[in-house]
Amino acid sequence: VIVKWQRGVPVYGVDVMTPTLVGTLAVGMLGFVLVAYRQVVGLGPVTGMSNAYPWGIWKTFNTMVLTALGSGSFAIGITAWIFKKRELHSVMRTSLLISFLLYTTGLLAIVVDAGRPWNLWNMALPWRWNTHSPMWEVALCMPLYAFFPLLLENTPPILERIYYLHPVLQPSIRRLVPIIRATYPWVVALAYVLPIMHQSSLGALMLLAGARVHPLWQTPLLPLLYVWAAAFIGTSVVLVTLLLSLLAWKRPIDTHAMRALASLTSDLALSWLVVRLVDILVRGQFGTAFTFNSYALTFWTEMVSIGAAGVLLRRQVILERPDRLFVTALVMASGGMIYRYALPLLAFAPHAMAWYTPTVQEILVSVAFIAWCHAGFLVAVKRLPILPAPMSDWDDLVDYIRYLAPWIQMTRSRHATSEHRSGYAY
């Protein structure tokens, strides 16, 4: 049976309040307690940061790495909407949810990491802007993206839920639809320009560190390589998340869409790899990759995982099995994460003799932010029509809701039968 994803369908018939969710929320709450403690005692006693390594994992991992993980929606969106790759529309809602969760927690990490967050109101005073600072660009552009286009792109599933569950609000939502339709392209176009801006600026941040960033990473092309890496990390994370969710909740997989996503990831990653290698060769720094040290090791781990995964994502033997595809996409995402993490931390060598080791509290806060993402995802996919499914799954949902709550009016598709449920395509 060929499965074609046609719409988002919530994961239904399962509990929302599972032990997993409770555990995840507990970790998240612990993070908030530690954040409160950090605000009282300052950054020094809580973190492993020092004057030599002024940026720890909150900024470098939670913001610089994890927002790359959340960059799937702009890469997939551009491919689907601008370059008309239609089969990718079905995975948009999933990628948008991932992006929103990772971006909000990434932004929260910046605020927690900022020594004087109360001065962030300077963002509202244009005469104090240093428009040439990549940090200014990130500070303004990233929240703008997360809380304007990205948030709006995430509202249709929420409106849909309200529409069905609260019939009294239906007329107002109907009135909203033409407004959303009219503004959608203009808002969504912003959702493609803003990430290109701040994801490249995240790379530009380290330009100013000059020779203190290892030459395998330090290049004038940093902004380009950084946003490009975000694109393929983002798409592989959507692959990983989708496959994990679909396998966990036993939902049918659209081979065609998954292949489109895999080939997009592979194209982006392999072309990135070529640009990265040519850049290193042109700058005459390839020799440094053959020294036996942690930099070369990091470099090769990154290169081999991205290169191997990029090639494998084109191979039938990987594409035909969801579990293999999952592992390959995971390797790809990890390789990309190493690149993103290496630039601000692993490849950064200050003159001062020092090393940075994150403290337990620091790691717990970092994990807590990830826990909030996980919890948000679990609740959202069970309550909102996000994960892609064929029309028959929608009809099954409608039947299920009719049985459970006959007063809720949902439209079934015309041709399906209630026991029809597509087989697993792979």
Next chain:
Amino acid sequence: MHLSRRQALGVIAKGGLPLLAASATAGVAHAEGESAPVAPADAVSMLYDTTLCTGCKACVSACAEANGLTPDARLDGLHQAPLALNEFTKNIIKLYDPVTGPQSFVKQQCMHCLDPACVAACPFESLSKRGDNGVVTWESAKCIGCRYCEVACPYEVPKFEWSARNPAIVKCEFCQHRLSVGLQPGCTTACPTGAVIFGPRSVLLAQAKDRIGAAPDKYFEKRVYGEHEAGGTQVLYLSHVPFTAIGLPSLAADERPGRYLYWQKLAYKFFAVPIALYAFAAAKMHQNFIEHDRELREEHRETGADPQL
């Protein structure tokens, strides 16, 4: 002339290209003008000479006194003996003591670069370079505590108050509060041997070159550190040992933010590139969205289920 919306968008999108070209040209001209940063007219300066320094550290305590800093006595609980520049120390004397060869003291403080990386990095102009005397100062109300200045500074000078609830960025501000009332900085006032002296940059640079001219073999590489390093600095060094040995990094004249951020500045000039990208994306989105909407409606007619965006 009547334009349909799509035509108008096309014009806007195409208009972006010449705009881009124009701004690129403007950017190149701008960058060329920036290629060698010049010292402000009344640039103040410090000249430190390792051959004259006796390591008495009078400048260290004078600095703490002039800036109202708590003396850093964490080493033995008694003496002001900081190990490095830190949140209590804006100025320090260190000893370079090799197994063989000559020893040397070195004074460390902010270099007050002509093209300061910390100022380029600072998102809200908390760190800024004064237009009159070129002193790089820090302003509390604008600082968000992002510590990008610490990452950017090639001399690793700005320090952060890690244990404070309202942490400040601590660095030498050339005793601007003393300069403004006609006094010299604390350190140059205190120095008993004239190892560190205060004066206009042009004068001190000439004086440094005179010293090299008088005794060329005395000084490493027969040159003044800070004349060209990272675009030039307002603190100048003469040394009898290699500069890198006493913690002064070797920096080419173009290793400075003006060049590092060249493309970044170009791309954001008049916001031309983002605007052009947006015009293109919006035009394509608008066109493809209409198509997509039609497909959704067709699907709805066919299946009867409510369409999803």
